[in-house]
Amino acid sequence: xLHSLSTxxxxxxxxxxxxxxxxxxxxxxxxxxxxxxxxxVTAFFTIDSFxxxxxxxxxxxxxxxxxxxxxxxxxxxxxxxxxxxxTFLCTVLAIPMAFYMAxxxxxxxxxxxxxxxxxxxxxxxxxxxxxxxxxxxxxxxxLDWLLGPIGIHSPGFGGPAIIIGLSYLWLPYMILPIYAGxxxxxxxxxxxxxxxxxxxxxxxRKVILPLIFPSLVAGSMFTFSLSxxxxxxxxxxxxKLQMLGNVVYQNFSINLPFAATIAMIPVxxxxxxxxxxxxxxxxxxx
Amino acid sequence: MQKKRLVSILAVASxxxxxxxxxxxxxxxxxxxxxPKVDMMKELxxxxxQVNLVAWAGYVENGSTDPNVDWxxxxxxxxxxxxxxxxxxxxxxxxALMKTGEYDVVSASGDASLRLIYGGDVAPVNTDLIPNxxxxxxxxxxxxxxxxxxxxxxxxxxxxxxxxxxxTDIVKPAPTSWASVFDVNSPYKGKITAYDSPIYIADAxxxxxxxxxxxxIKYPYALDQTQFDAAVEVLKAQKPLIGEYWxxxxxxxxxxxxxxxxxxxxxxxxxxxAKGEGTKVEGIKPAGGSTGWSDTWMVSSxxxxxxxxxxxxxxxxSPAANAGVAEWFGxxxxxxxxxxxxxxxxxxxxxxxxxxxxxxxxxxxxxxxxACLDGRTDVKCVPYSEWVKAWSSLRNS
Numbered sequence: 001x002l003h004s005l006s007t008x009x010x011x012x013x014x015x016x017x018x019x020x021x022x023x024x025x026x027x028x029x030x031x032x033x034x035x036x037x038x039x040x041v042t043a044f045f046t047i048d049s050f051x052x053x054x055x056x057x058x059x060x061x062x063x064x065x066x067x068x069x070x071x072x073x074x075x076x077x078x079x080x081x082x083x084x085x086x087t088f089l090c091t092v093l094a095i096p097m098a099f100y101m102a103x104x105x106x107x108x109x110x111x112x113x114x115x116x117x118x119x120x121x122x123x124x125x126x127x128x129x130x131x132x133x134x135x136x137x138x139x140x141x142x143l144d145w146l147l148g149p150i151g152i153h154s155p156g157f158g159g160p161a162i163i164i165g166l167s168y169l170w171l172p173y174m175i176l177p178i179y180a181g182x183x184x185x186x187x188x189x190x191x192x193x194x195x196x197x198x199x200x201x202x203x204x205r206k207v208i209l210p211l212i213f214p215s216l217v218a219g220s221m222f223t224f225s226l227s228x229x230x231x232x233x234x235x236x237x238x239x240k241l242q243m244l245g246n247v248v249y250q251n252f253s254i255n256l257p258f259a260a261t262i263a264m265i266p267v268x269x270x271x272x273x274x275x276x277x278x279x280x281x282x283x284x285x286x
Numbered sequence: 287m288q289k290k291r292l293v294s295i296l297a298v299a300s301x302x303x304x305x306x307x308x309x310x311x312x313x314x315x316x317x318x319x320x321x322p323k324v325d326m327m328k329e330l331x332x333x334x335x336q337v338n339l340v341a342w343a344g345y346v347e348n349g350s351t352d353p354n355v356d357w358x359x360x361x362x363x364x365x366x367x368x369x370x371x372x373x374x375x376x377x378x379x380x381x382a383l384m385k386t387g388e389y390d391v392v393s394a395s396g397d398a399s400l401r402l403i404y405g406g407d408v409a410p411v412n413t414d415l416i417p418n419x420x421x422x423x424x425x426x427x428x429x430x431x432x433x434x435x436x437x438x439x440x441x442x443x444x445x446x447x448x449x450x451x452x453x454t455d456i457v458k459p460a461p462t463s464w465a466s467v468f469d470v471n472s473p474y475k476g477k478i479t480a481y482d483s484p485i486y487i488a489d490a491x492x493x494x495x496x497x498x499x500x501x502x503i504k505y506p507y508a509l510d511q512t513q514f515d516a517a518v519e520v521l522k523a524q525k526p527l528i529g530e531y532w533x534x535x536x537x538x539x540x541x542x543x544x545x546x547x548x549x550x551x552x553x554x555x556x557x558x559x560a561k562g563e564g565t566k567v568e569g570i571k572p573a574g575g576s577t578g579w580s581d582t583w584m585v586s587s588x589x590x591x592x593x594x595x596x597x598x599x600x601x602x603x604s605p606a607a608n609a610g611v612a613e614w615f616g617x618x619x620x621x622x623x624x625x626x627x628x629x630x631x632x633x634x635x636x637x638x639x640x641x642x643x644x645x646x647x648x649x650x651x652x653x654x655x656x657a658c659l660d661g662r663t664d665v666k667c668v669p670y671s672e673w674v675k676a677w678s679s680l681r682n683s
Contacts, residue, residue, distance in 0.1 A: 049671035050655060051405030052381055065675065071683040137544055156476075157530065157546075236537075240528050242682050250681065253382030254484075254674050 036267070042260035054256055062261035072247070076265055079244040082162055083227035087174075089167040090223045091216060094174040099208075101175075102182035103190075117175050125169065129236045132165045133157075136237055157239030165233045166226075173222035181215030182208075217277050224273065228266045321434050322406030324587040330415050330596055336368040337594035340383045340392040342581070343535045344555040344615040345443070345602075346371040352562075355614050357607040365601075367594035375533045376483040377651065378674075384408070387588035390595040393443055395579040396431035397485050397507075397651035397670075403439050408584040410437045415596050418603040421621045423640065431652065432582040440582035441599045444608070446617030446637070447578035447648045448481070448489070449569035451552035456545065463572045464493045467550055468524050475527050479538065479550030482531035484670070484677035485651055488577050489551060490517040490524075492649060496574045506577065507652040508660035514668040518676050525680070535559075542567055554616025575647025612637070 009016045046059045066072050101113045120128065135142040138156040147153070155161055185208065193203040231245025242250075244266055252259035339346055346369060349356035358369050372389065374380035377398035384392050384407045394402055402408045413419040419427075419441060426432075426442035433439055452461050457474065461467075467478050468490070480486055491506035494516055503513050529546055532538035535556055541547040542560045557569040583602060585595045601607055605623035612619035613628050618639040625634035638644035652659060658667040 047671070048405075049669050050653070051401050052378075052385075052671075053405050069675075069679050071679040075682040137546060139545060235534075239530050240525070240681070247678065247682055250678060251674075254378045255671070 039260050039263055042257050043264055045257040047255050047257060052254060062258045065258065066261055075242060075244060075247055079228060082159065082166070082243065083224050085163045086166045086170065086227045087220045087223045089163065090171050090174040091220070093171060094178050094219065098175050098178035098182055101179050103187070114179070117172050121172055125232070128169060129165055129233050132168065133237050136161050157237050158241050161237040162234055162241065165237050166230060170223040170226050174219035177215040177218040178212055181212040185211050221277070225270050228269060321404055324406060324409045326410040326412045327415060327592055327596065328412070331593045333365050333367045333594045333597060334591040335366060336370060337391060337591045337598050338389045339369065339371045339598065340374050340380050340389045341371055342393055343373050345393050345611055347614060355610070357610040361598070361601045365594065365597045367597055369598070375535065377485065378483065384586060387586065390586050390589040390591045391598055392584050392586070393581050394440070394584050395581050395651045397653045399431045399440065399582050399584065400653050402584060403434055406587055408439060409587040411440055411585060413438050416441060416600045416603060418600050418621065421605065421623045422603065423620060423622055425642065426580065426620050431580065431650065440584040441603050442620040443581040443583055443602065444612050444617045444620045445578060445580035445650065446554060447571045447576040448551050449554060449557065449576070450572050451542065451550060451557060451567055451569045453542065453545065453548040453566060454568050455566040456548045461549065463574055464489065465497065468493055468520055470523055470527065472527055474549050476529045477546065477548045478527045479530055479532050479541065479547040480524065480528055481551050482533035484673040487517050487521065487673050487677065488649065490520040492575065492577060493520060505660035506649050507654045508658040508662065508667050509654065510658070510665040510667055518680065521680055531681070555614065558616055575649065578648040578650050580650045
């Protein structure tokens with residue numbers, strides 16, 4: 001039975017393709033593009049000011065509110081700032097780590113190191129952020145207890161806390177692509193650069209960096225986009241500071257169309273980011 | 287090639303958008319004229335085996351928080367209705383949850399109940415099917431937040447005031463008025479908290495009623511534009527004092543316990559929980575009065591388990607359960623017979639269950655509308671949707 005089916009399909013390549021692709025294409029169109037389209041459409045609706053019911057009439061009021069209120073410009077800039085800082089911090093931490101893993105550590109310990117980098121991903125997001133809450137607690141948190149005697153104090157809950165928390169969460173997503181990129185980099189290129197008289201930093205800048213650039217871009221897409229949409233970290237260790245995700249969270253129960261309007265911002269930023277990345281050609285060499 | 291693909295993706299997306307827009311334009315849009323007609327239940331049938339509730343923290347306890355606090359297990363055994371509860375952290379949350387149609391019953395405060403009634407999300411309640419309704423205090427029945435045109439939309443649950451919480455070991459001297467949370471020179475800067483909901487604007491308005499009588503605020507849910515702007519200014523000035531705004535009561539209790547929060551608005555149940563964990567904290571109703579709530583159990587117009595829903599409403603209004611929840615949450619019960627059943631015999635006296643004078647300066651949460659709720663007709667008041675926008679703007683600036 002199975003055999004005859006496979007012979008039949010073998011003769012009809014087109015049917016084979018259809019059978020193979022129907023489910024994923026349906027999924028993509030309905031669940032993914034459908035949700036995006038719904039978001040876009042909802043952004044133009046409005047609500048009844050008393051009952052909060054959505055009124056399905058074309059209306060630009062949400063965009064007007066979003067663009068005229070300085071608070072939303074601030075929250076966009078703040079969120080961008082946080083996402084860029086997190087990406088920068090992750091890059092700075094990940095490059096030496098990945099370099100050690102790929103080029104210096106012995107093959108045996110390489111595997112152990114990869115496993116260690118992956119371990120935090122096994123723990124729940126919430127557990128990790130609540131752990132940071134206890135650590136950053138101003139006055140009686142772990143950080144103050146540990147570093148207080150040498151004069152370093154916890155930054156407290158707020159922007160710096162969010163950057164620390166998110167960098168901690170997304171670091172593995174930066175280390176792994178860079179590690180993969182460095183592994184593919186032939187050692188003799190580094191030797192050649194050294195033989196030709198280049199200093200370590202010069203080799204890094206002129207040889208390593210251009211070659212692992214696609215990996216950096218891949219990693220940054222994770223850290224940047226994940227930070228851009230996050231709201232739970234801000235809720236738990238952000239104090240009174242809010243990110244774009246919080247605005248959406250705050251509004252979706254009261255004013256769904258406005259939440260949809262706000263949600264268009266990170267979507268547009270990511271689309272622009274991907275467009276810029278594509279222009280650099282990094283996507284093609286990934 | 288790349289361009290072609292982009293074009294085709296855009297085409298698919300726009301087709302999807304058109305289909306969705308087409309589908310949705312067929313459904314009816316909300317009308318603002320009067321209450322949508324929803325049928326009332328005529329007679330009670332057999333239970334469906336479960337009931338889904340949206341409730342405030344501490345309203346539905348099955349012994350998992352404290353083994354001695356349980357008015358759910360007995361109900362489940364007696365009626366065969368398994369109780370599933372979803373805790374709402376703000377009234378806005380509850381309204382949104384009820385709109386999903388997945389819940390049968392909600393414990394709505396005054397700033398949610400009317401929105402639910404006019405939104406067609408809740409059904410009128412046939413009080414003849416609720417024997418315990420007879421024992422509810424008369425001055426809680428058929429009020430403007432739980433009835434429309436002489437039709438009851440719910441069973442009164444109980445009432446209480448929002449309290450000023452302070453850590454007795456840290457805040458000295460003890461605060462006596464809400465001014466302590468709005469004082470820009472407060473020594474507790476960064477350790478003050480406020481409730482994370484647009485309804486908190488009323489707390490600022492209440493503070494202005496006392497400190498700036500020239501504004502002429504008579505009722506904190508009826509603010510004209512000048513009064514509203516003044517209240518928002520108070521909150522803007524307060525923001526640097528705030529460490530965290532609280533919406534999640536568990537995080538709030540943890541914050542009181544760790545000392546991250548030492549002063550600010552709270553509910554009695556949070557004080558009780560924090561005290562239970564050994565925190566030195568007290569809550570007071572300051573001299574100038576307080577905002578507060580008077581809650582109502584309402585049944586969804588889309589209830590899938592209406593019989594169990596009615597059984598639950600009858601159960602929670604019964605003297606024993608009502609006494610239990612009133613004592614655990616720290617509020618005044620709604621059932622007159624509850625007072626005889628509380629563990630602390632003075633509970634009803636402490637919480638002024640029948641003391642109308644006490645409630646005179648408690649302003650129950652209400653939904654602000656353009657027509658001023660205090661009866662003024664010469665001005666337009668700021669409706670709740672503007673409160674939401676102002677709050678969102680304040681929180682994100």
